[in-house]
Amino acid sequence: MNVTIDKGTALVRRILDQVNRKVDLVCRERGLSRINFMEVCGTHTMAISESGIRRAVDERLRLLSGPGCPVCVTTQDEIDSAIALARVPDLTVVTFGDMLRVPGSSESLEQARARGGDVRVVYSALDALAIAAKEPGRRFVFLGVGFETTAPTIAAVVLAARKRRLRNFSVLPMFKLIPPALQSIAASKRVNIDGFILPGHVSAIIGAEPYRFLARDHGLPCCITGFEALDVAQGILLLLGQMLGGPEVAIQYRRTVKPNGNPQARKVMETVFKPVDASWRGIGLIRRSGLGFRAGFARLDSSPLALDRDSPRCSERRNPGQSLRAGCRCGDVMLGVIVPPECSLFGKRCTPERPVGPCMVSSEGACAAYYKYEQ
Numbered sequence: 001m002n003v004t005i006d007k008g009t010a011l012v013r014r015i016l017d018q019v020n021r022k023v024d025l026v027c028r029e030r031g032l033s034r035i036n037f038m039e040v041c042g043t044h045t046m047a048i049s050e051s052g053i054r055r056a057v058d059e060r061l062r063l064l065s066g067p068g069c070p071v072c073v074t075t076q077d078e079i080d081s082a083i084a085l086a087r088v089p090d091l092t093v094v095t096f097g098d099m100l101r102v103p104g105s106s107e108s109l110e111q112a113r114a115r116g117g118d119v120r121v122v123y124s125a126l127d128a129l130a131i132a133a134k135e136p137g138r139r140f141v142f143l144g145v146g147f148e149t150t151a152p153t154i155a156a157v158v159l160a161a162r163k164r165r166l167r168n169f170s171v172l173p174m175f176k177l178i179p180p181a182l183q184s185i186a187a188s189k190r191v192n193i194d195g196f197i198l199p200g201h202v203s204a205i206i207g208a209e210p211y212r213f214l215a216r217d218h219g220l221p222c223c224i225t226g227f228e229a230l231d232v233a234q235g236i237l238l239l240l241g242q243m244l245g246g247p248e249v250a251i252q253y254r255r256t257v258k259p260n261g262n263p264q265a266r267k268v269m270e271t272v273f274k275p276v277d278a279s280w281r282g283i284g285l286i287r288r289s290g291l292g293f294r295a296g297f298a299r300l301d302s303s304p305l306a307l308d309r310d311s312p313r314c315s316e317r318r319n320p321g322q323s324l325r326a327g328c329r330c331g332d333v334m335l336g337v338i339v340p341p342e343c344s345l346f347g348k349r350c351t352p353e354r355p356v357g358p359c360m361v362s363s364e365g366a367c368a369a370y371y372k373y374e375q
Contacts, residue, residue: 011230012051012053012229012230012233013056015230015233015234015237016053016056016057016233018237019057019058019061019233019236019237019240020057020058020061022237022240022241023035023057023058023060023061023240024058024060025244026240026243026244027060029244030243032060033060034060034061034062035060035061035062035194035195035240035243036062036064036192036193036194036195036336037061037062037063037064037193037194037195037196037197037236037239038063038064038065038066038185038193038195038196038197038336039063039064039065039066039068039197039232040066040067040068040178040182040196040197040198040199041066041068041069041197041198041199041200041201041202041364042065042068042069042070042072042362042364042365042366042369043068043199043200043201043227043364044068044197044199044225044227044232045065045069045364045365045366045369046363046364046369047227047228047229047232048063048232048369049369049370049372049373049374050369050372050373051229051232052373053229053232053233053236054374055374057236061236062339063197063236064193064336064339065333065334065336065339065340065366065369066182066185066196066334066335066336067181067185067280067283067334067335068147068178068199068202068364069334069358069359069362069364069365069366070145070146070147070150070176070364071098071099071102071145071358071361071362071364071365072281072282072330072334072358072359072361072362072364072365072366073176073280073281073282073283073334073358074099074102074145074174074281074358075279075280075281076103076104076105076281077279078172078174079099079102079103079104079105079108079109080104080105081172082095082099082104082109082141082143082172083104083107083108083109083112083117085141085172085302085305086109086112086113086117086118086119087112087116087117088139090137090138090139091118091138091139091140091141092118092119092120092131092135092138092139092140092141093109093117093118093119093120093141093143094119094120094121094122094127094128094131094140094141094142094143095109095119095120095121095122095142095143095145096121096122096123096143096145097121098361098362098363098364099143099145100113100119100121101355101361102358102361102362103325103355103356103357103358103361122142124153125142125144125153125154125157125171126157126160128140128142128157128169129142129157129160129161129166129169132161132166132168132169133164133166133169135168136168137168138168139168139169139170140168140169140170141170141171141172141302141305142154142157142169142170142171142172143171143172143174144171144172144173144174144175144291145174145175146175146176147175147176147177147178147199147201147202148177148178148202148205148206148269149201149202149204149205150175151175151269151273151291152205152262152265152266152268152269154171155268155269155271155272155273156268157171158171158272158297158300159268159271159272161300162297162299162300167299169300170299170300170301170302170305171293171300171301171302172302172303173273173290173291173292173293173301173303174290175273175278175290175291176278176280176289176290177275177278177288177289177290177291178199178202178206179206179210179211179213180286180287180288180289181280181283181286181289182196182211182214183213184283184286184289185335185336186214186217186218186220187218188335190335190337191335191336191337192336193220193336194220194221194243195220195221195222195223195239195242195243195247196211196214196220196221196222196223196239197223197225197232197235197236197239198211198222198223198224198225198249199224200224200225200226200227200231200253200256200257203224203251203253203257203261204253204256204257204258204261204262205261205262205265205266205269206261206266207257207258207259207260207261207262208224208249208251208257208259208261209259209260211224211249212249214247214249215247215248215249219247220247221238221239221242221243221247221248222239222242222247222248222249222250223235223236223238223239223242223249223250223251223252224249224250224251224252224253224257225252225253226252226253226255226256231252231253234252235250235252238250238252269291271294272293272294272297273291273292273293273294274291274292274293274294275288275289275290275291275292276288276290276291276292277289277290278290280334281324281330281331281358282324282328282330282331282332282334282357282358283331283334283335324357325356325357327343327344327345327349327356328343328345328350328356328357329342329343329344329345329357330343330357330358330359330360330365330367333359333366333367334359334366339366339370340359340366340367340369340370340371341370341374343367345357346360346367346370346371347371347375350367351371352368352371352372355367
C-alpha cells in the first residue's frame with residue numbers, strides 16, 4: 001500500500017508491515033473476517049487520520065472512533081444551560097474555545113454571544129479565575145468540560161478560588177469519565193469491539209487499573225498508547241498479540257503513563273468532585289460517568305443556578321443524551337457502530353463550515369478528522 005506516513009516514516013512502515021502480517025495470522029487462527037479496534041480518544045482519531053495509518057493497515061482491521069471527545073459528548077441540555085446563564089444580567093460564561101459552536105436545542109454559545117450574551121474564551125481555568133479577580137462586580141461561571149485529564153486542574157482552581165474567597169467565581173460541572181463509558185460499550189449488544197486503544201492523557205491521571213475489567217470481565221485486549229504515529233502503530237501490534245496470547249491492559253506510553261497514574265492529581269479531583277450519573281450526547285445516561293461537586297463546595301457550584309435558569313425549550317430532559325439533529329449519527333460514530341462516511345449527512349449537509357453534529361464541530365471529532373484527512 002503506497003500511503004504517506006508523516007512521522008517516524010521508516011520505522012512506522014516496518015511496524016505496520018508487522019501489523020498487517022499479524023492481522024492475517026489472527027484472522028486465520030481465529031476464523032475472523034474482520035477485527036474491530038476502537039481508538040477511544042479523539043486525539044488518537046486525529047493522529048490516525050492525519051498520519052494515514054487507517055488507510056495503511058489491512059482492510060480487515062477496522063479502526064473505529066470512540067466517545068473520547070469531550071466536546072462531542074457534551075449534551076444539548078448542558079449547552080442550553082450555559083446559554084441560559086449567558087443571558088443573565090451581570091453574569092459571564094467563560095469557556096474553552098471549542099465549545100462555542102456546539103449546537104444546543106436552538107442555538108450555540110457562539111450564536112448566543114452574537115445576540116448579546118456575555119461569553120468569553122480562555123485557554124485555562126486559571127485564566128477564568130484571573131478575570132473574575134479583576135472584575136469583582138460581575139459573576140463568572142466557568143464551563144467544567146472534559147475527562148479525567150482536565151478535571152484535576154479545574155478542581156485545583158476551585159480550591160484556589162475558595163482559598164482566595166472569590167465570591168464571583170463558580171463552575172458548571174459537565175465532566176465525563178472514560179471507564180464507565182467503556183463499560184457501557186463493552187456490555188452493549190450493538191457494539192462489536194475486539195480491543196481498545198486507550199487514551200494516553202486520561203491514563204496519565206488514572207493509571208491502568210480502572211481498565212482491568214475490560215480484560216478480566218469482557219476478554220478484550222487493551223493498550224494505553226501515545227499520540228505519535230509510532231506509538232499508535234506499536235499499540236495496534238500489541239493488541240493483535242493479545243488476541244493470540246490473551247487479553248491484558250498493556251502500557252505502550254510508558255514515558256508518560258505509570259501503572260498507578262498520578263495519585264496527587266486524583267486526590268485533588270476527589271477532594272472537590274464525586275462521581276454522579278451523567279448523560280452523553282448521542283449515547284444516553286451512563287451511571288456514575290460524570291463528576292459533581294462534593295458537599296462543602298456548594299458556593300462554587302453553578303448547577304442550581306443553571307437549573308433555575310434553564311431554557312424551557314430544552315428537550316434533553318425528556319430524552320437524555322439522544323439530542324442529535326435529524327439524520328445526524330454522531331452517537332453511532334462515537335459507539336463505533338459506523339464510520340463517519342456512513343452517515344448520510346457527512347460531507348453534504350454536514351461540513352466543518354456548517355456542522356450539523358458535534359463530531360464535526362470539535363477539532364477532535366471523528367467526523368472532522370475524516371473530513372480533513374480521509375476523504
